[in-house]
Amino acid sequence: MSSLRCQICERELPPGGLKYVVEIRSFADFDGFLEEYDEDIEESIDELLEAMEEMDPQTLEEDVYMKHSYILCKSCRDRFMREPFGKGVTLRESQRSTIH
Numbered sequence: 001m002s003s004l005r006c007q008i009c010e011r012e013l014p015p016g017g018l019k020y021v022v023e024i025r026s027f028a029d030f031d032g033f034l035e036e037y038d039e040d041i042e043e044s045i046d047e048l049l050e051a052m053e054e055m056d057p058q059t060l061e062e063d064v065y066m067k068h069s070y071i072l073c074k075s076c077r078d079r080f081m082r083e084p085f086g087k088g089v090t091l092r093e094s095q096r097s098t099i100h
Contacts, residue, residue, distance in 0.1 A: 006073040008080070013073060020077040026066045 004013045013019045
């Protein structure tokens with residue numbers, strides 16, 4: 001059986017040991033605002049649908065929704081939760097787990 005490792009620091013995570021699953025979801029947002037179209041809205045929708053037919057379904061799906069899961073050790077999980085966007089960029093408590 002291959003050993004499980006932290007996906008950031010690659011430290012071995014022994015069976016029964018402490019480890020965390022961190023899931024990141026990204027999805028398209030709608031703010032309730034629709035662009036104004038100079039032309040007929042139905043024509044614009046038809047053009048959009050035609051363009052979508054030529055696109056790869058995987059690309060279309062990823063433009064709307066993506067989800068990734070990672071297995072991390074405690075120290076990497078703690079560091080990620082403090083600075084999810086990298087060094088020097090931290091979230092204030094009021095920004096955590098909020099949408100809009």
